[in-house]
Amino acid sequence: MKGNVLVGQSGGPTAVINSSLAGVFKTAKEHGANKIYGMLYGIQGLLEEKYVDLGNLIHSDIEIELLKRTPSSYLGSCRYKLPDINKEPETYKKLFSILNKLEIEYFFYIGGNDSMDTIRKLTDYGESISSSIRFIGVPKTIDNDLEVTDHTPGFGSAAKYIATTTKEIIRDSLAYDQKNLTVIEIMGRNAGWLTGASVLSKCQDCEGPDMIILPEVTFDLGDFISKVEYFQKVRKSVVIAVSEGIRLRDGRYVCELAGQETFTDDFGHSLLSGSAKYLANRITLELGCKTRAIELSTLQRCATHMASLVDITEAFQVGGAAVNAAFRGETGKMVILKRLSNNPYQCTTDLYDIHKIANLEKKVPDSWIDPNGTYVTQEFTEYVKPLIQEELTPIMINGLPRHLIKK
């Protein structure tokens, strides 16, 4: 009899993280896995022995289809960093005793940078005790800041949502015959992939944003105000996409200028918001025009109703590829996406040593940022464009998208 499977979700949810779960579940079933367990609230929940038997929750193909269309983490998530193996071996002993009790042979963790750190540590500890459990990481993050993989599942749908709403906002900003400025605040603490994706709104029926300001570029307030002043001379409505994480030369976040406290999460990441509001207020004071700030906020990671079919499909594929790899005997690896060509877009999966990935952060390369620092290049556009293509129609019931919930 084949051994049991355990799968968990970790870090911030994405619009398609459940499609990866569906990919793990469906492929593991096809491999004849015995039990397929899901940890509730990631590794943190597992430490409290919180888990479910997914076979009792997902009964049919239609439920798998619903799962693919359900935002947030179906199993629940955590932001929990495993301690150093040498400092707190008890945590690992406890975890492995739970894994052994559940007769787990295959362990999958769907997450971003911090979750790959978990896979790395579990692999290393497992090796040190000659465990036969196989550990495979499944990439996800809207931020697209994982190294080695061409891109991460979750990014394409967030990018599609951002491009769509930026288009709608730009259209809205043209309604009145009055000078106005809109600042759209987009997620991305250190990496500007999502903010850059606003460039996709630029197409035959839309001029796109006037400036795109990434966290990779040091922000200069004086320069910003001069550029807004210039744009306001040549057009009525100015729309600017800014990252939540833009910083001044002295390292302070722009949102700190508003006098707002910044909070940090359990990984020590700052929780940022308010850059757009600060900049909009500042422009009203300096230039006197009508301004508004729009934070795209949580919707960037949960607007599954606007998910990209390419993204949903790839999220499913990386889940399936992880299972295939583990059943082939692989361990200590993360599934990555490899782009084969752009025209037509073709992409496949591969594996990469988890030790060479964890905790690295991929930023937008300098060469993809316009020399003046307030736009992205054509290469950036060509890179992101294929990832937002096509749609997976939500299953609409009574006018609203239906989701799968645990019952």
Add this chain to the structure above:
Amino acid sequence: MKGNVLVGQSGGPTAVINSSLAGVFKTAKEHGANKIYGMLYGIQGLLEEKYVDLGNLIHSDIEIELLKRTPSSYLGSCRYKLPDINKEPETYKKLFSILNKLEIEYFFYIGGNDSMDTIRKLTDYGESISSSIRFIGVPKTIDNDLEVTDHTPGFGSAAKYIATTTKEIIRDSLAYDQKNLTVIEIMGRNAGWLTGASVLSKCQDCEGPDMIILPEVTFDLGDFISKVEYFQKVRKSVVIAVSEGIRLRDGRYVCELAGQETFTDDFGHSLLSGSAKYLANRITLELGCKTRAIELSTLQRCATHMASLVDITEAFQVGGAAVNAAFRGETGKMVILKRLSNNPYQCTTDLYDIHKIANLEKKVPDSWIDPNGTYVTQEFTEYVKPLIQEELTPIMINGLPRHLIKK
């Protein structure tokens, strides 16, 4: 030869205001109208002789379909209140000289309360000079605060967007195994129709918001905090929908408590935002739990990608009915929607004397608000539900909804 038609859009855009424009254009063409002009930026633009010949801009059925799917006001909008006829007759003389120069016989204005005031004044002035021009108002407003009509086009799509995103946000709020509070801020200065629409997220796969706080109910901060405290005892994640316009007993807006200035637009309406952020911060201070504030913001009125088919269709119908009425000889009327039945939902158009409508504001009736003041009743749900049904697929090009722009 039939006379010319003039159509304008006024006030805040909606996701479907262009569907009404499409209804006017197509129906006027079918009636054999000679020229169909569109005023640019409403009556304010017309006073500056800004207009276009729509026949030069819309050439085909596919362009009409695109127009129905285009957010914001295709013609541009204004927030301009016509002066008192007796005080500033010159404005009216100027307007009517422009109308006569363009040989206008049929005048349509798509808008809310303030725009119906424009139709009323033009009708009265026209009568006083024995003009033969016919004036008909076409209702629109996401706020649903127009009297006499069962509901207003634009409301259903905003309600669908609000219900969809509330569902997605509630799902997202369940991701972590941690007490948390989300406050969603929804548009609606004085009327709680939009905030109430968040109730539709309550269905088989979603519990809906825990509280729904309308501007019709005086807001009590102490009571609010106690209720949050109660909910936090019984569930992990609490989600609350609040109107931007909630006020304290002393008349101050809650958003003013944050020390933010409130601005006013040209109609003297306050521009409000910050209630959710204030309440979330307050709860963090009082109860110490993790909170977040999400402003649905401008997207409520421009997310045409999530428009309701019922709404788009009715928006088109009121435009068409206005044209039919004018060509029948009617003037000084607004088209209204009359609901014939809920099960199945059936609705038709009718006409109503503009003098009995303008400047009245329809609020959520007391009997549709839960006695404890923090939810809406089943009657409210039954009223809104039919208006968000079905979808009109956007025309997607390169992964994004395509819009019609003036070329």
